[in-house]
Amino acid sequence: MPTYDYVCNACEHEWELFQLMSDNPIRKCPDCGKLKAKRIIGAGAGIIFKGSGFYQTDYRSDSYKKSAAADKKSQEAANKSESKSSSDSKSSSSDKSSSSSNSGKSSD
Numbered sequence: 001m002p003t004y005d006y007v008c009n010a011c012e013h014e015w016e017l018f019q020l021m022s023d024n025p026i027r028k029c030p031d032c033g034k035l036k037a038k039r040i041i042g043a044g045a046g047i048i049f050k051g052s053g054f055y056q057t058d059y060r061s062d063s064y065k066k067s068a069a070a071d072k073k074s075q076e077a078a079n080k081s082e083s084k085s086s087s088d089s090k091s092s093s094s095d096k097s098s099s100s101s102n103s104g105k106s107s108d
Contacts, residue, residue, distance in 0.1 A: 010036040 002021060007014045008029035017026060025039040 005040045006037050007040050008032060008034065008037050010034040 003016050003018050004025075005014070005016055006026060008031060011029060011032040011034070013029055013031035015030065019026075026037050027035045029035075029037045
């Protein structure tokens with residue numbers, strides 16, 4: 001829930017009110033009681049960075065980094081072996097097709 005700034009146009013009393021965004025603006029001044037209060041647009045709150053990081057992923061622990069690197073290496077190894085096995089199967093099928101076409105030519 002945001003904090004809103006209010007000012008009374010009658011007595012110039014200024015205050016802040018913590019209320020829901022869906023709530024209607026307050027019209028009654030708590031100081032003078034007149035219906036001259038108006039919500040003013042404030043600068044808003046600045047961002048305050050506290051703790052070990054603003055996002056959880058910004059400052060990962062060393063153990064997380066090591067396990068992520070190990071996962072990446074194992075994934076690369078799996079991709080490499082997969083590509084090697086697919087290229088081996090392609091070369092063996094092309095060898096078969098070339099040998100059958102050669103055998104057809106030799107019978108001429």
